[in-house]
Amino acid sequence: MAITLKDVAAAAGVSRSTASRALSGSPLIAPETRVAVKEVADRMGYRPNRAASALRSKQSHVVGLVLNNLINASFHTIAEVVQRRAAAEGYQVMLCITDADPRREESFLRTLAAHGVDGLIMIGTGRNTAMANALLAEGIGVVNVIRAAAESAAPSVLASDREGAHAATSHLLDLGHERIGFIGGLLSANSGLERFAGYEQALRERGHQVDESLVERGPFDSAFGAEATERLLRRNPEMTALFAANHEAVFGMLPTLVGAGIVIPEQLSLICYEDIPWLRWWQPPITVVDNGASELGDLAMNLLLQQIERADRSTAPVRTGRAGRAYRVGAQLVLRSSCAKPSAG
Amino acid sequence: MAITLKDVAAAAGVSRSTASRALSGSPLIAPETRVAVKEVADRMGYRPNRAASALRSKQSHVVGLVLNNLINASFHTIAEVVQRRAAAEGYQVMLCITDADPRREESFLRTLAAHGVDGLIMIGTGRNTAMANALLAEGIGVVNVIRAAAESAAPSVLASDREGAHAATSHLLDLGHERIGFIGGLLSANSGLERFAGYEQALRERGHQVDESLVERGPFDSAFGAEATERLLRRNPEMTALFAANHEAVFGMLPTLVGAGIVIPEQLSLICYEDIPWLRWWQPPITVVDNGASELGDLAMNLLLQQIERADRSTAPVRTGRAGRAYRVGAQLVLRSSCAKPSAG
DNA sequence: TCATTTTTTGGGATCGCTTGCATTAGGTTG
């Protein structure tokens, strides 16, 4: 029932091959023929059948996007950017939500491959690296974002968690703070580990050392943020600054500070990780570390498109066995009004 | 290079037809043959080629999801729910972000059809209803979410904006408030219109009428929220309650209230539209109207699966010409601690 | 003008799977 290439060809009075070439932008066709066919095609409302095209040409114009969830701001920002770039380049995006479960991740990788995706971008669990590498070897583009196992043969786009945390902590130290609280993610999470390392390193560089009573680590959620903040305030009345490196925890932390009647920045200087909209509108606007989610997504898509193009040219895609190159997106300290010199006393 | 059905069939010593039937769960095959073939298949790591399958069987096991963006909490919640349900039912989701631009929307509809999606869920602009109806007539499932043009032949899952706003306003009136501010979306947006109608209706029912000096309408963004709040506070010192019906505006509103030193709920009772995480953790926790984003997504996916199943059975999908049935997901007032009786004086 | 090159077009096989129809095996029945 749908209009096929055959119909268009017949209507235009050319062969199917010619019609195909006219519409797919092949150079071996007379310009007049091309316009003629194109005109007929969109007069008829022709829609090429992608399944057929994919079957024959091994190009689906679909890319997969595998990530934990869409609630997290970094993740949905990345998803948006990737989708937009993809659409602009003529690709569709298949969305896969794993909840960081390796089994689901594996299932999605299989399915994406079955659907013949040209490539995929994954915020992976690191537990299916072998499979991802196998896909890569088959000629499917793969790009890791945020997390990347060492054995991954695919290129990676990483955030600068350590550097971001270092910059934030250094900024507070520069202002003269010495008792700087840290609310972070679990050390089992890579970003949690890295941000703590940045905090620690900055302190060390100034001759301080980490006081564990100023440190709270926990799951990435708001309830933890609220509790951690309360504990810190109770335990350390002399704390003059706070670095919230666990961005979900911020949802719980800020209200708790307000509830405790803490005045920012007079009584407490504050820096949060990740530039979520709220923080810019807070009173006072909160200084944050922007982890560059948009850039992460954008760069990942660039790398993926490169891979796809490359695979396109060479019939036998030669992938080196060594680890994929890692790119790093810088974290940026966005200064606003939540930091001040510690009040004397 | 990849393993095809032919390889599996050869390895299992059966014909391609038999292998196909064994793997696709056809009833006309001997149980022993089925298990034998299945075993061979996954020993070989066989991955059926979906493109080929789609081409032949006209079923892609892919559904499209068309929406404005992923930043908005309702939207990414819906996206998550839809993806999860889809995956559980063996479908993949193609993500399309339109920015509410009818031209992009149209382009995505074409592309999704070209990719042979079995169906699609759209938070549409209402400007491509004819095209959506055409797809429906072609046998592609369509479900509208949140917005639906009257001429749409597809079923719709609608939010209860008016009822939600009515409930919120009534709650404030019940507490004894008479000067209730309203921060809403532009009347050009359907939800903005409906929520204002709910506000108005509740006031009317109690013998009040809308005082336009208490009403602020503007774009769905945080800057507007901040400005609107300031204007309202300046213009109406005697305002005792505020209903924020524009959920993006809340990002700007809350900080402004805090900055102005307003104590909630003693000086001002507050209800916000949409249950975003922050609001539960705010001090005090904010009473909200939950528009039921998860349910919207879930119900939409149910309806879509129904349509797909139906189209599956009947060779000639008979779609009535009349408007698609509309389902409504209730809005729920979630009582927390941001509302109190107005203080005397 | 005719041979030769270049450009453009058409024929037809093919991608991997599904499916209608024919065939075979195995079991029943009169």
Added chain:
DNA sequence: CAACCTAATGCAAGCGATCCCAAAAAATGA
């Protein structure tokens, strides 16, 4: 035991595009 039926399998024709190869047409040169 022939005739018949049922269940299981195989054959082969597509689905709608792409693309190799050959043919035709147009352009070029001697």
